[in-house]
Amino acid sequence: MNSTEPHHIVVLGAGYTGMLATERLAYRTRRLNVRITLVNPSDRFTERLRMHQIAAGQSLADHRISDLLDGTGVDFHRAAATAIDPAAHRVTLDDGVVLTYDTLVYALGSATDTSRVPGAADHAWTLNDPRRARHFSHRLTELARSRGAVTVVGGGLTGIEAATEIAESHPELTVTLVASAEPGSMMGARARAHLNRALDRLGVVRRVGVQVTKVLPAGVRLADGEVVPSDLTLWTAGVRVPALAAESGLATDAQGSVRTDPTLRSVSHRDVYAIGDAAAVEMGWGRIHGTCQSGLPTATYVADVVTRRLRNKKVTPFRFGYFHQPVSLGRRDAVIQFTHADDSPRRWYLAGRAAVLYKESVSSSPVPVFALSKKVNVSVTLSKGGRATKRTA
Structure with missing residues (x-):
């Protein structure tokens, strides 16, 4: 980095992946001439994985995004992105603000699709x-x-x-x-x-x-x-991803997810990275499907890759393999199916109270991970999947 102007990184979306990528980027680039802006329409962090608990009447902690970012130096902008101009490196927000970026991290996630069935x-x-x-x-x-x-x-x-x-x-x-x-x-x-x-x-x-x-x-x-x-x-x-990427001219698949290269960079625009549910990520065994288990590793990987490229260092392709399928069955029961890299089941599983404790340890609130990511490089990848994850082309 030779410019006197700071390299501006804009992260769209403050869900699990967007928050983790932002926290890790802030830590990894703290000695570089970098400015980071996080954009999200809500000022509160939503724990999507635990939404069924709220629906059943339980209470979860309320986390403000500005509090989670405290001490990172990240600028938080409460707004929704309405357009991206990847040629001009601009993002238009619904409050009229236009942000320019040098690197864009697209982390807008997905939502339940209610459009396919009438009513x-x-x-x-x-x-x-x-x-x-x-x-x-x-x-x-x-x-x-x-x-x-x-x-x-x-x-x-x-x-x-x-x-x-x-x-x-x-x-x-x-x-x-x-x-x-x-x-x-x-x-x-x-x-x-x-x-x-x-x-x-x-x-x-x-x-x-x-x-x-x-x-x-x-x-x-x-x-x-x-x-x-x-x-x-x-x-x-069923789930759907926002139409913003496709409408903005980024290369997407049939579902509207951003098509990525082996380093999770847009295949059509080299200054755009996609993570989590918004990214179409291919491994040797096939496409990753949207889960927190796969999303958080994409977030940490992109934070590391962006930093390494800013330092003109070599990067290696993203690799990920599934490890388990943890399922809560109420508050007092659960089942954990351990899996191969492609998410197919292994022989081993865990059930009952032991599974409850296991699931709580791997699927509890990510907020402590966010806090720790301000100080150290936290590993969130349970498995890189071995040979099965390598791309053949």
Whole structure:
């Protein structure tokens, strides 16, 4: 770095990956002529992985982004990005401010997709926003008095955790989990058997192998025409990424995720990096799917790569392999399926109280990691996956 002007790094998004990348960048570049700006529409950090707990009526700590950044020297700008001009290195914000950047870190994440099924956007709830999740919890409390019915659509990890959390917190309710595939289908047989025993114990009704074709004000309609009555419907099926990257001319895949090279840099614009759910990242075994387990390593990697390039040092490709599938089954039970690098199940799994303790140790609040990242380089990668992660092209 020879310029007297500071190298300006702009990070879009203050979720798990955006916050961690920002904290690590601030630490790694503290002796360089660098200025960092973090942009986010909310001034509070949202723990997306624990949103189902809020929906079930539990309280989580409130973290202001400015407090999390205290002592880092990072400028926080509360706004939403509305346009990126990658040729001019400009980001336009919804408050009228235009930021120029030398390096852009795109960390806008994903949200539950309610656009594909009629009525989902109008009549179903999601776990995209903590305020809505809290409102949902109040509705649950009211509904429990009349012993009503709640339907959770989606048999992935979010749907399973939400259904079990609600059923445990409100045993008066009838909780139905509707899924196109068997819940826990990505797990091995023994872990899946424990999962089903937990669902039975909590009284969660399952409708498996069915498609929801419409969400109604008081139910969901299935492909065969049957209507499952539902006083409250929670939608957890499918995700979407913001359209901003595609609309701004960055190279994206069919879902709108930023296509990246082996160093997580945009294949079309060398000064843009993408991390977390917003990035299309390929390993030798295939594409990484959006989880905190894979997202946090992309954040630390990009912070390190940007710093190394500013120092004119060699960089090596990003490598990542999955290690486990941790699933909460309420507050007193859990199941952990250990996996190969490509997320396929190994023989080993953990269940019950031991799994609860394990999951809490690996999936608890990331705030302590953020704080530690101000002082040291924290490792958040459980596995680099060995040979399976190497790209063949």
